[in-house]
Amino acid sequence: MNFLLRLSMLLAGVFLLQGVSSGAEAGQPSLESSGSSGSRIPLQEVGRIVTLHNTIREEVGVGPVRWSEKLAGYAQQWADHLVTSQCGMEHRPRSGKWREKYGENLFIGTARYYGTSDAVRAWAAEKTKYHGDALQSSHWAAAGHYTQIVWQDTTEIGCASGLCKDKLIVVCNYDPPGNFLGRKPY
Numbered sequence: 001m002n003f004l005l006r007l008s009m010l011l012a013g014v015f016l017l018q019g020v021s022s023g024a025e026a027g028q029p030s031l032e033s034s035g036s037s038g039s040r041i042p043l044q045e046v047g048r049i050v051t052l053h054n055t056i057r058e059e060v061g062v063g064p065v066r067w068s069e070k071l072a073g074y075a076q077q078w079a080d081h082l083v084t085s086q087c088g089m090e091h092r093p094r095s096g097k098w099r100e101k102y103g104e105n106l107f108i109g110t111a112r113y114y115g116t117s118d119a120v121r122a123w124a125a126e127k128t129k130y131h132g133d134a135l136q137s138s139h140w141a142a143a144g145h146y147t148q149i150v151w152q153d154t155t156e157i158g159c160a161s162g163l164c165k166d167k168l169i170v171v172c173n174y175d176p177p178g179n180f181l182g183r184k185p186y
Contacts, residue, residue: 103179
């Protein structure tokens with residue numbers, strides 16, 4: 001995408017989101033105030049991502065999340081690392097330079113076919129695999145992306161993306177993190 005097109009998309013996103021409050025009512029995006037997403041995701045797409053998350057959360061009676069530039073920057077660092085290191089999906093390690101600090105959902109798909117909002121929809125589709133039980137090591141992985149989205153303690157999200165050849169990589173981070181074994185998400 002050329003520079004002028006990117007700039008016009010970013011400006012359009014800024015104008016569309018000017019009226020967004022920092023109160024994060026259900027279904028409405030909430031952003032930190034600097035006017036930047038914190039990652040390479042345009043502000044207009046940030047609004048869609050937050051709205052999708054909050055719609056999914058509202059379906060199960062969980063409060064809304066708001067966008068965090070800090071988490072988006074953290075996600076962008078990992079997306080960039082994945083693009084430059086292996087062009088694939090791998091969660092952050094538990095220790096070392098890249099150690100995980102937050103909950104994390106990953107997605108990879110064909111660029112030009114999938115967008116960042118499609119990642120959230122794919123994670124939400126795991127709802128059919130979650131049956132309301134406390135998470136156990138034997139069954140949490142099939143619905144782990146979904147349960148992270150609806151984790152009741154999570155209040156902030158930040159997402160990022162990277163392009164590698166014909167692949168779109170999406171990373172979303174969640175604070176506080178979820179998916180604790182022995183607990184229900186809501």
